[in-house]
Amino acid sequence: MTATRDTAADELAGLDLPVNGPTGRPRTEFPIPATLREHGPARIIALCNQKGGVGKTTTAISLGASLAEYGRRVLAIDFDPQGALSAGLGVSSHDVNNIYDLMLGTIKDPHDAIQTTSMPNLDIIPANIDLSAAEVHLVNEVAREQILARVLRKVSDEYDVIIIDCQPSLGLLTVNALTAAHGVLIPLECEFFALRGVALLVETIDKVKDRLNPALELDGILATMYDSRTLHSREVLERVVETFGDKVFETVIGRTVKFPDASVAGTPIIQFAPEHPAAQAYRQLARELIVRGAVA
Numbered sequence: 001m002t003a004t005r006d007t008a009a010d011e012l013a014g015l016d017l018p019v020n021g022p023t024g025r026p027r028t029e030f031p032i033p034a035t036l037r038e039h040g041p042a043r044i045i046a047l048c049n050q051k052g053g054v055g056k057t058t059t060a061i062s063l064g065a066s067l068a069e070y071g072r073r074v075l076a077i078d079f080d081p082q083g084a085l086s087a088g089l090g091v092s093s094h095d096v097n098n099i100y101d102l103m104l105g106t107i108k109d110p111h112d113a114i115q116t117t118s119m120p121n122l123d124i125i126p127a128n129i130d131l132s133a134a135e136v137h138l139v140n141e142v143a144r145e146q147i148l149a150r151v152l153r154k155v156s157d158e159y160d161v162i163i164i165d166c167q168p169s170l171g172l173l174t175v176n177a178l179t180a181a182h183g184v185l186i187p188l189e190c191e192f193f194a195l196r197g198v199a200l201l202v203e204t205i206d207k208v209k210d211r212l213n214p215a216l217e218l219d220g221i222l223a224t225m226y227d228s229r230t231l232h233s234r235e236v237l238e239r240v241v242e243t244f245g246d247k248v249f250e251t252v253i254g255r256t257v258k259f260p261d262a263s264v265a266g267t268p269i270i271q272f273a274p275e276h277p278a279a280q281a282y283r284q285l286a287r288e289l290i291v292r293g294a295v296a
């Protein structure tokens with residue numbers, strides 16, 4: 001029974017849906033992007049939602065890997081003390097230089113903290129539980145909201161995109177991410193309380209834009225864990241589209257057990273199950289971002 005359900009859900013992972021896409025808009029083909037001849041400077045994208053478990057880390061890994069597969073040079077920043085991004089990309093986060101060392105200034109050069117991953121073109125700066133002390137340690141720093149921006153400036157020219165995986169909170173670390181970023185991508189899980197708290201998130205983004213980072217843009221809302229078999233999932237997505245209109249990506253990520261499986265393997269789904277509809281959905285998201293101009 002379980003196997004049947006999982007298979008059915010897998011088939012719905014962002015593909016094989018009616019002619020109109022799940023957002024109700026006509027389905028668009030996003031073309032395979034042209035190869036880049038030169039790299040950088042990076043556009044910095046923060047993945048934010050203070051609600052936990054909505055797919056921020058999964059999106060950071062899968063989108064980063066998809067863009068890397070299209071030849072974009074990608075740097076992923078683990079900005080969550082839980083270190084899930086580091087684990088999901090199979091890199092060590094203990095006894096290695098990490099983002100906390102860079103934030104604190106105990107190491108000055110981000111190159112000393114960058115690790116490569118199993119995916120060509122995809123690098124990472126890891127994090128571990130030490131980062132949880134950052135909010136306390138940085139509170140008296142001058143320009144404490146701009147520390148990450150200053151760190152990333154030193155490597156920005158070498159990458160096409162830098163993806164920041166935020167922790168589920170709107171504290172100083174997330175404000176640092178929003179201050180460093182050019183764009184924000186908000187993953188929303190297709191379930192009842194998806195929109196609860198989003199007003200506060202948007203308010204935080206507006207405040208950062210107003211006071212610290214006038215160029216900050218909302219790149220889009222990504223519906224995740226969508227299950228087209230349930231009326232519930234469809235209703236939630238409808239509400240999200242009503243609220244955010246065209247800001248909702250046409251690409252919708254279906255619910256599938258392949259994601260937790262890939263996390264356990266410490267491998268992006270793009271490599272773990274390259275032909276799986278969920279991998280295809282994240283490739284489509286990468287192409288949609290390129291078409292929208294959010295990534296080179």
Ligand SMILES: Nc1ncnc2c1ncn2[C@@H]1O[C@H](COP(=O)(O)OP(=O)(O)OP(=O)(O)O)[C@@H](O)[C@H]1O
Pocket residue numbers: 051052053054055056057058059080084166167168224225226253254255256257259260261263
């Ligand atoms: N589309 C999906 N279908 C099924 N499971 C998913 C999907 N996306 C993510 N998951 C699983 O849901 C859990 C939460 O996802 P993820 O860690 O990406 O969320 P998060 O927003 O980063 O969470 P946190 O707020 O704790 O950092 C993980 O176990 C992940 O494997």
Ligand SMILES: [Mg+2]
Pocket residue numbers: 056057058080084165166167
């Ligand atoms: Mg996470």
